[in-house]
Amino acid sequence: xxxxxxxxxxxxxxxxxxxxxxxxxxxxxxxxxxxxxxxxxxxxxxxxxxxxxxxxxxxxxx
Numbered sequence: 222x223x224x225x226x227x228x229x230x231x232x233x234x235x236x237x238x239x240x241x242x243x244x245x246x247x248x249x250x251x252x253x254x255x256x257x258x259x260x261x262x263x264x265x266x267x268x269x270x271x272x273x274x275x276x277x278x279x280x281x282x283x
Contacts, residue, residue, distance in 0.1 A: 222262070225255045 229251055232244070275281045 222258050225251050
């Protein structure tokens, strides 16, 4: 995700004219990829909590 953030910020700096003049398709593609990575990153704690809850109920054993 850090690579995408860096790419977005550098695209803004490269445009040089205005902050809003970055190529819309490039920025949109990077934001969609960032959103997918963020969603995936958010699911790991949820999966861990579910596994911990199931272990607490002794449905699964480690």
